[in-house]
Amino acid sequence: MLSRIGSLSTGRASRTRRLQAVLSDQGGSDMKLVWLFDEFLKDTVNLNKTRIDLLEASIPALKSFVRDSDWKPKVRTFEEQGSWAHQTIIRPVDNGEFDADLLVMVDPVEGWSADEYVESLGRVFAASKTYEDKVKTWDYCVTITYAGDRKIDLAPCVVGRRWDGSMEVCNRKGSFEQTAPVDYTAWMKERNTYSGNNSFRKVTRLVKYLRDIKETFTCPSVLLTTLLGNQIQWLDKGSDAFADVPTTLKTVMGRLDNWLQMHPTRPPVTNPKLSTEDFSPLFGTDDQYSNFRTVISRYRKWIDEAHATEGRQESIKAWQKVFGTEFAKGDVVKAAADSISENTEQSLVSRFLDSTAAHLNGIVDMVRDYGISILPPSFARPPHMQTPRWRSIPQPVDIAVSAEWRPTSSAQSARTVAAGQALRAQGGLYFRASLVGGTPVPPEYYVEWRITNTGAVAMSARAGRGGFEVSNKADGRWEELAYRGIHMAEAFVVRRSDDVLVGVSKPFYVVIE
Incomplete structure (x- = not known):
């Protein structure tokens, strides 16, 4: 996640909109900064549209390839699974690969063991000139990797082997494992309806971003989504506790912390649509669960403080404690107070700069508050910087x-x-x-x-x-x-x-x- 340096004119229209938002913010005594949360999600957290389009463009070709291949199982349909299906997929914080899950729903093949479904699908892809250098076979799925940008996991799911309508994913180690992916996705969408304004999906993305950017706890996405979703019930629909994204975040994290504090040792976390499936082993060790419990309590406190903080600048700093300086990185808080125009912006920045790069310390404070984008292009090429020799x-x-x-x-x-x-x-x-x-x-x-x-x-x-x-x-x-x-x-x-x-x-x- 690299910051970009640009001229002071770059993004001025965007900063003007922010300034208008500052002047018209009716957030009340608690500076919830709803508009800035929307911008943070759009610019930093959400997987950008270009990559979504690339993902969705790859899927039809994969479906056609599987259907037209000589793979023995009869394909019924395909089902999106995981963060992609739930619309909680986020941008990788290290600008790395993102992945998506696609279930291949098939009829059972008489006499086949679980490993044959996965291994035979892997062989089909490996035999293709199109996919031979992109494929890798794992325990449950076949992964297609596209130029280090995205991965798509195709997992065989056998329908009706045990009873009419039963669904089982296949483990190469030899077992069929019951699953309920369609029902789980419906449950997740139901939680989002109860919270209103798509806020559960947005909060899930925010907490996943918090996990990835802080790296202070581990919690796989299916477990994290279930824990967060369990904090929302049908009685919450239309409640003030879910009035907007920051308030929903405060409510859900508060409830999750309360629940975790009632469980000093690792509790079961069952799939809400499959009672025999327990996600709690995904916590890892007892120490990892204890750490998760401690860290969520810490972040709950920070979120409560940020939600209650008065004063726009103070509130932004409080939310940046939670999410880092990417939150509201381009906001012109001090600019609003000073009615900063283009010339005034340039004057304030140039006041701290020096042609030798021995600039005054105040520029550090400005960059911390406004973001790197306030610096002129010349900042990236000071006189003492050597040119490449190659x-x-x-x-x-x-x-x-x-x-x-x-x-x-x-x-x-x-x-x-x-x-x-x-x-x-x-x-x-x-x-x-x-x-x-x-x-x-x-x-x-x-x-x-x-x-x-x-x-x-x-x-x-x-x-x-x-x-x-x-x-x-x-x-x-x-x-x-x-x-x-x-x-x-x-x-x-x-x-x-x-x-x-x-x-x-x-x-x-x-x-x-």
Whole structure:
């Protein structure tokens, strides 16, 4: 998830709309920022339309391939499953692959064991020139991977083997396992109807985003969706407790925390449409359940505080404590108070900038509050930054950079950090480069890093660091967080055989408070 730098004119129309929203916000004493939640979902959390379109464009070809193949089972139909079917699929926070589940509903084949359904489907795809380099067979499904962007899992589901209408997924280890995917999806849609305004789906996406961006707890999506859905009942329909998205989030997380606190040890979490299926083993170990219980309680407290906080700027900061600086990242809160015009914006930013990149510390505060987009294009190319020394292909491919914060370079504990996220001057970041979609850089290429610092303290201490560095870890680079400022890390991928530059990343902005 890379921040983009642009001119002050970029997105001005959008900021004008935000300003109008500021002036017309009728949120009451609790600054719920409903409009900003909608924007956060649209711009950051939801899987973008382009990728949805790519997913949906792939499905008809897969269906036709299976139907037209010599696969022995008779195909009845196909059913969407999981987050895709529930409309709770979210954008991967690391810009990596997303996946979707498709059940292949088939009649039973006399004499077949469970493993034959999965393995034979895998062989059919592997024998195809179209899919032979995209297919992998797992315990329950066959996965088709498209260029590191998306994965589609096709899982055979046998209908009517045990009794008329029974449904069973197939485990390659030899067992048929009863399932109720259609009924579960209907249950999930029913919860969404009770909450109103599509708010249950939106809240589920928000909590999944919280799980993925914080990485402080683990909880697979089917378990998480069930836990959240269990907190909504038919009596809630039309209730003030579900008046809007932030209020629904507060209500559902509060109820979930209350339920978890009543269960010090891991409780059963049954499929609401299949009482014999217990999702609770997905919690993992007892320690993982205990951690989940503790973390949900912490986030419940933060959400309650944010929902009750008065004052728009204070409320935004409180919600950013929950969701990080991507929430309301482009909001012009202070601009509204100062009636900022285009010239005034430029004046405020330029007040802190210096042609040597030894800018005043106030620019860090502005970026923390307004986002990276307020910086002029020239910020990304300060005078002391070195130019690449390699010959280059005409259009280098895009390279993705991800970062983990660690207390020391050798520490095993880590948490993902987003570009532009405000950090303290402690510990350090472990940067990794990959192809967009998450595929590792192939071994016939090497990566060098351009590490550039800015800010008066950093420029003085490191004499304008802006050159190229080799990887100092097995697959990336470690950098300590030491100097207040807005710094940049960029990855350059070079072909070993002829030292030609073939890939370049956008700047990964590191904001140190």
